[in-house]
Amino acid sequence: QLEILLSTGERVDGSSLFSNMEAGSSDLYVVPKYRTAFLNPFAEIPTIDILCSYFNKDGEPLVSSPENIMFKAHKTLEEKTGYTLDVMGELEYYVISEKEDLFPAKDQRSYHESMPFAKWEVLRLEAMQAIAMAGGQIKYGHSEVGNFSDDKYNYEQNEIEFLPCPMDEAADQLIIAKWIIFMLGYKYGVNISFAPKITVGKAGSGLHIHMKLKKDGKTASIENGKLSDAAKRVIAGILDISQSLTAFGNTIPTAYLRLVPHQEAPTNICWGDRNRSVLIRVPLGWTGDACKMAHIANPLHNEEDKDFSEKQTFEMRCPDGSANIYLLLGGLAVGARHGLEMENSLKLAEELYVNVNIFDKENKIILDKLKQLPSSCWESAEYLLEQKDVYIKYGIFSEGMINDLAKQLKSYNDENLSERLYGKKEAIKKLVEEFIHC
Known part of the structure; x- marks a missing residue:
């Protein structure tokens, strides 16, 4: 039975999984992706967990599946330009626990802090071990800037950074990692939030x-x-x-409370070297x-100098934990192809x-010349509709899916939300609580 299941997959109700599917013809196949299999670290009975791909009634990859869209986008990038993208994510999250007064951390000064001032290093280390055992390629983890308290709770921000790898593997690793961190929060009796903003005036969490x-x-x-010039064209x-792209990477109203000046989050469309x-x-x-740094730091280090330039990356800084990871990476592949095709x-x-x-x-003169990112899901949807031709080119995204996603974003009715919420602490708190898990 196991061999049959692994070979044929199972049937599921697509109308319960995809908003644009009608119940009258919604049967889908889900087929396991063998390379994603891992031993569930939380199950009492030994259990193998595995991610699946969606297929339609004819056994073809489901057109509207985010994973399939990402795959098509990256494949088209390679076919049309000869280039590929390896990617990796920096996964930021808050651990929200009962207030503890012993060894308090400095407010908004916890970047790379260690225990006992960073209270939840133990959870982060356990998460990294579990993610690695599940196939995640981790670079390192550390405490982040955000660390503050209120009358009841401590809020401690952490980050786990991955290594660059093929796009499809990177997406799967991030999805599994988020689940593992949520599960560890449940195990330790603390709340975990990947939400882009959990309060005003404190560091938000990005992806x-x-x-x-x-x-x-x-x-x-x-x-x-x-x-390289090719990298500049991609950028x-x-x-x-x-x-x-914010339609895929910043998908909830609180995402736009993070994208404000002086919070290490971007607001304008530009790029630069070593510039946050x-x-x-x-x-x-x-x-x-x-x-040569290793030799300078370690005079007895006699190894010949090596070329480490293959480590160079460029970083998209606006996405956050609300992102649809497959669509976001697919959108970045579309953008890369778009840049390589632009004259x-x-x-x-x-x-x-x-x-x-x-x-x-x-530098206000420079700032005033730059276009701005959207300030709401509503604006994001407007830009998605305006630029949809780039996404539907070569059949990567369907026009119907673009329209459905724009409709979903507009359903939040968050146009001018920041202005409407200004000074209204209770309203902000209610909104944050609504989207605390994403």
């Missing part, structure tokens, strides 16, 4: 996505020690559709003489590059 452009299996992000393409005020950041990449992408990249903190008063 930054790092990308590495590759060609023929080798990095194409760096050329002669500098960011330009993603920036060009970034307003509509921009939408796409090119972080340090171990280029140039950086390979003026290098010029656009040059125009959108900034090397200053755009939120400083002396």
Whole structure:
């Protein structure tokens, strides 16, 4: 029976899973993806968990399945341009626990803090071990900036950062990781939130996505020690559709309470090197003489200098924990292809590059020239409809799905939400509680 199940999958009611499916013809197949199988670390009875793919009645990949859309987007990127994207996520979350006064952490000053000031390092370490055992490729984990208390609870922000890997594997790893962290919260009797904002004035949680452009299996992000023209074109393409990408990466009203100035979250469409005020950041990449650092720090280290430039990535900073991960990564693949196909992408990249903190008063002239990200789900939907041709090109997204998603986003009726909520603490608290889990 197990062999049959693994070979044929099972039947499910698609109308209970996909909003655009009619109950009258909603039967779907779900077929296991063998590489995602892992031993459930929480089950009392030994249990193998596994992710599945959706297929229609004819045994074809379901057109509206987010996973299938991501797969098509990335495959088309490679077919049309010869390039691929490896990606990885930085998964931020809050642990919300009963207030403890011993060894209090400094408010909003807990970046890379350690125990006993970071109380939930133990949960993070257990999560990292469980994620790794489930196949997740982890780089490292640490406490994050956000750490504060109210009369009843401590709120401690943590992050687990993954390693770049093929897009489909990265998506599955993030989905499994979120589930594991939720389960550990349940085990320890604490609340876990990946929500983009849990209170005003404190650090929100993002899901930054790092990308590495590759060609023929080798990095194409760096050329002669500098960011390649191909990478710049990809960045330009993603920036060009970034307003509509929020429809996949920032999908709930509280997402737009995070995207405000001075909170290490982007608000305007631009990119830069080592700049945390921009939408796409090119972080340090171990280029140039950086390979010599180990020898300087360790004089007895005699290993020959190596080229570590393949580590270079570029980072999309606006997505958050509400993201539909498959659609978000698929949208980024669409943006990459779009940039490589655009005739003026290098010029656009040059125009959108900034090397200053755009939120400083002396840089207001630069800031005023830059387009803004949406300020609500409603605006995000408007941009998605406006830019839908980029997504439906080559049959990646269907027009019906784009329209359905826009309708869903508009159903929140959150236009001008920030202005409506200004100064209304109870209303903000109620909204945060509504979307605390995503």
